[in-house]
Amino acid sequence: MTQAAPLISLRHVSKRFANGTLALNDLSLDIAQGEFVSLLGPSGCGKSTALRIIAGLANASGGKLEWPSASGATPVAEHGAEISFVFQEPTLMPWATVFGNVHLPLKLKGVSRTAARDDVMAALDMVGLAGFADSYPRELSGGMKMRVSIARALVTKPRLLLMDEPFAALDEITRFKLNNDLLHLWSTFGWTVIFVTHSVFESVYLSNRIVVMAARPGRVVEDMTVDAPYPREEEFRTSSLYNDYCRKASEALHRAMEASEGS
């Protein structure tokens, strides 16, 4: 059986900042189309740096980032169009309505409000906010603002969704709800997701693969599969399978923390 080429391939990627910090050292990682991968690790292990390099927001100092599944048909620089990024802060424009905020990425591509209407409304519908198109960010709860931020990421119909601790600032109930909604969208649309988190519990609930990283320098120390079927719903959170994986991921994170201290 031949295996499909990965969507993204990082080969021996390193990143050294101008102040000398080696944020990533020899990071090699293949991400397959449709995977939901969490990057889990202690603060400073280079999770955000890795995500920013994949997004094209930062350059690697060494190594290569490739898109093997494109088989050379699309120049690497053009993959930016297929990637969306969701940050920890929703970073909405306070003076614009929800519609205006979600329209932004299309507006930047020259798509008018009228031409974008259907796509913007479809993205708002996906996150359950179609009824709030004319509201302003100040009128929304933290969870709703994050939904707007997710709709803004989805409006360009990305193949790859990069999420940097998107739910870290939310209360637990809202976070659980958004975890469920994200999984539902992922299974419906089949994107590839790379999700940065500090939370063992969140990484196990969401992903089918957890890449555990250690710091100083940032590197991969474990790569574990979460072999639990989808759809995963609330019952999964209390299952023994979930608990087993949480224990394994937690042990891996402890090893990563010890490796970070010792380096």
Ligand SMILES: Nc1ncnc2c1ncn2[C@@H]1O[C@H](COP(=O)(O)OP(=O)(O)OP(=O)(O)O)[C@@H](O)[C@H]1O
């Ligand atoms: N612009 C920068 N200049 C210098 N050093 C930086 C810069 N950005 C990040 N670093 C350093 O690179 C290392 C990796 O940072 P990064 O933010 O990628 O880690 P992280 O795992 O995402 O951390 P956290 O979980 O705290 O967000 C850290 O030591 C950080 O201090």
